Amino acid sequence: AQTVTQSQPEMSVQEAETVTLSCTYDTSESDYYLFWYKQPPSRQMILVIRQEAYKQQNATENRFSVNFQKAAKSFSLKISDSQLGDAAMYFCAYRMIQGGKLIFGQGTELSVKP
Amino acid sequence: NAGVTQTPKFRILKIGQSMTLQCTQDMNHNYMYWYRQDPGMGLKLIYYSVGAGITDKGEVPNGYNVSRSTTEDFPLRLELAAPSQTSVYFCASSLGLAFYEQYFGPGTRLTVT
Numbered sequence A: 001a002q003t004v005t006q007s008q009p010e011m012s013v014q015e016a017e018t019v020t021l022s023c024t025y026d027t028s029e030s031d032y033y034l035f036w037y038k039q040p041p042s043r044q045m046i047l048v049i050r051q052e053a054y055k056q057q058n059a060t061e062n063r064f065s066v067n068f069q070k071a072a073k074s075f076s077l078k079i080s081d082s083q084l085g086d087a088a089m090y091f092c093a094y095r096m097i098q099g100g101k102l103i104f105g106q107g108t109e110l111s112v113k114p
Numbered sequence B: 001n002a003g004v005t006q007t008p009k010f011r012i013l014k015i016g017q018s019m020t021l022q023c024t025q026d027m028n029h030n031y032m033y034w035y036r037q038d039p040g041m042g043l044k045l046i047y048y049s050v051g052a053g054i055t056d057k058g059e060v061p062n063g064y065n066v067s068r069s070t071t072e073d074f075p076l077r078l079e080l081a082a083p084s085q086t087s088v089y090f091c092a093s094s095l096g097l098a099f100y101e102q103y104f105g106p107g108t109r110l111t112v113t
Helices: none
Strands: A003-005 A010-014 A019-021 A024-026 A032-039 A046-052 A064-069 A074-079 A088-096 A108-113 B004-007 B010-013 B019-025 B031-037 B043-051 B054-057 B064-066 B076-078 B087-094 B108-112
Touching (some): A003 A088, A032 A064, A046 A064, A074 A088
Parallel strands (some): A010 A108
Antiparallel strands (some): B031 B087
């Protein structure tokens, strides 16, 4: 069975600085998809970025980028130039190549200090 | 587009009561999902549907039932509520599987006492 682990329950970053959130996963599949979701206090789940496992190039979305290490089964999220609005719970998620369900990690709560 | 809407936003149930959580999407998505989020945890899939009339179990289906009579609606039924069902429930929909983005509703906070 696939599992997703986020080993940092809480992280803190100074405004305008860079922070990296860690995620590891376990799967026997060779192709799959990985996602980072943001959940602010409003509870709304918002897709931040996604990565196809067969692509070696790391995905980027504006200030958000990932470091995808397939052999190590690692998928970290880097947030550059952190803003107060980035404060939220961040979830890493895995999805099989033909799969519907997302498998979520436990989440990392990010706080941003002004 | 309203996206994915859920009602109610909050509900308190007594043990043994039943209720239906409503979910509607206006994006004409075939795929719909129900997740639950327990405190301090990620979301876990309860049920999902790949189209009207077709549903299947997820990781934690016990104590729940679903139906999908239309593309737009995917209600979740709780029978004989138990304290273990205290959670936040999210409905989601997607145009396709795999790489397609899942769009989430705002959630329903349910407390069973």
